[in-house]
Amino acid sequence: MKEDYNKELTPEMRAKLARIKHVALDMDGTIYLGKNIFPYTIGFLDDLKKAGIGYSFLTNNPTSSVADYLKKLEGMGIHADEGNMYTTSLAAIDYIKEKWPDAKRLYMLGTPSMVSQFEKAGFESCADDENDVPDVLVVAFDTTLTYSRLCRAAWWASQGVPYVATNPDRVCPTDRKTILVDCGSLQKCIEHATGRKPDIVLGKPDPTMLDGIRHRHGLEADEIIMAGDRIYTDTAMAHNAGAVGVLVLSGETTLDTALKVAEDARNNPAPEFFPPDFIVRDVRELGDLLIEAHS
Numbered sequence: 001m002k003e004d005y006n007k008e009l010t011p012e013m014r015a016k017l018a019r020i021k022h023v024a025l026d027m028d029g030t031i032y033l034g035k036n037i038f039p040y041t042i043g044f045l046d047d048l049k050k051a052g053i054g055y056s057f058l059t060n061n062p063t064s065s066v067a068d069y070l071k072k073l074e075g076m077g078i079h080a081d082e083g084n085m086y087t088t089s090l091a092a093i094d095y096i097k098e099k100w101p102d103a104k105r106l107y108m109l110g111t112p113s114m115v116s117q118f119e120k121a122g123f124e125s126c127a128d129d130e131n132d133v134p135d136v137l138v139v140a141f142d143t144t145l146t147y148s149r150l151c152r153a154a155w156w157a158s159q160g161v162p163y164v165a166t167n168p169d170r171v172c173p174t175d176r177k178t179i180l181v182d183c184g185s186l187q188k189c190i191e192h193a194t195g196r197k198p199d200i201v202l203g204k205p206d207p208t209m210l211d212g213i214r215h216r217h218g219l220e221a222d223e224i225i226m227a228g229d230r231i232y233t234d235t236a237m238a239h240n241a242g243a244v245g246v247l248v249l250s251g252e253t254t255l256d257t258a259l260k261v262a263e264d265a266r267n268n269p270a271p272e273f274f275p276p277d278f279i280v281r282d283v284r285e286l287g288d289l290l291i292e293a294h295s
Contacts, residue, residue, distance in 0.1 A: 009293065016244060016277065017293035019223055022054040023286075024213055024243070026204075026228030027069075028061060029173035029251020030283060036175060037076040038250060040284035045078065047287045051294050055084070056213050058226075060167035060203040060233055062089040062110060062140045062183075065117040086212060088140070088166040088203035089117045095202060096136055097121075100162060107134035107161070109142045109153050109186065128152045133161075139190065139198065140166040141183045150189070158194040167203030169233060173251045204228070205236030210243055227286055229253055231261055235276040246286055247276035255279065 009017070025031055031041045048055050057073070057080065064072065066085045073080050089110075096103055107126040108115055115125050118138070126134040128149050137156045142149075157163050165187050172180035184201075191197050202208065214221055221242035228234025229251025238245030247258055262275040280286045 009289065013278070014293045016222070017290055020053060020225050020244065020290060020293075021223045022056070022213060022217055022219055023048060023225045023227060023290075024056050024058050024210060025283070026226075026230070026234050026251075027057055027059040029229035030227060030234075030248050031057070031078075032076060033173060033251065034175040037078070038282065038284075040282060042077055044283045044287040047291060051291060053290065053294075054217060056086060057084055058086050058204070058209050058213075060088050060141075060169050060183075061172060062087055062092070062114045062117075062166045062203075063143055064111070064113045065120070066090065068113050083216075086209045087117075088209075089114050091202045091206075091208050092138060092140075092164055092166050093118060093121045093123075094208075095200065096123075096138075096164060100136060103135035103162070105132075105135050106138050107132075107136075107153065107156050108138040108140065109145060109149060110138065110140040110166075111142060111144050114140055114142075130155075135162070137161045137163045138166065139163070139183060139186055141169070141172060142186070143180070145186075150186070154190045154193045157190050157196040163196065163198045165198035165201045167233075168201050168205070169203075169230070171252075173229065204230075204233035205240050207237055207241035210237060210241035214241075225286075227283060231258065231273050231276065236273060238276070239274040244278070245274075245276040246278045246280060248280055248282050248286065250282040 066082055105124045105126050126132045166183055168184045169182040170184040172182045174180050224243040225246050226238035226243050227246040229248050231253055235245035235247050249255055258279050261273050265271040265275045
């Protein structure tokens with residue numbers, strides 16, 4: 001682990017990076033923050049291309065459809081297509097179709113953009129109506145949330161309706177002076193009101209998205225980096241998938257927090273979180289390390 005930015009790569013670290021063929025990138029807090037792209041992001045992506053290293057964008061934020069995410073990236077100067085994207089909305093759609101193949105009607109706490117992604121996949125959205133009983137309850141990060149819809153979601157949870165949460169994040173990173181309450185906090189609200197937890201919480205740290213990248217590109221797990229700004233989602237996902245975990249310090253997690261996690265892992269045979277394989281200031285530093293290792 002690179003705990004000192006001036007520390008040279010050890011042979012073991014260099015060998016681990018030299019095997020990398022694909023970088024899975026968290027988005028908010030990693031390649032941009034809020035509406036602002038980091039100034040080094042495009043250069044980092046260009047360097048990956050030149051080195052023959054592929055990349056994908058993974059996000060636990062389901063507020064936008066894939067089309068909207070691609071439009072946002074394009075507006076920032078990042079050219080990508082649907083093959084570069086995997087969101088928790090897509091993970092939830094895949095899961096519901098596999099687990100409950102007859103399910104059609106969903107009660108969703110989610111933005112209109114997210115709902116459109118589910119409708120594109122063939123689902124119908126239930127109204128906030130006691131007579132409109134859903135086949136599945138889906139709770140996501142909902143920036144358009146109203147109190148009545150939250151109460152209705154709690155009601156369906158209390159009635160035993162199958163319940164899927166898109167991601168465990170407590171808050172969403174932001175460059176604004178506010179706290180963006182995310183899906184994990186909404187789950188806790190519903191649990192406190194009803195005693196019901198989701199049947200499954202998708203998204204990072206669940207390894208599904210990284211497994212999809214591995215199969216799509218014919219890679220081994222240790223040929224993939226998962227880079228992100230959260231230990232409890234991004235680097236935890238890397239650990240669960242057997243990939244290389246890289247923590248960037250450009251978003252939520254501070255260096256002090258990361259080092260405390262590493263210390264806990266050294267002293268505790270069953271730590272709450274496993275430390276990342278590498279800690280870097282940002283993806284620009286990650287790119288420099290990859291180029292150095294591959295050269």
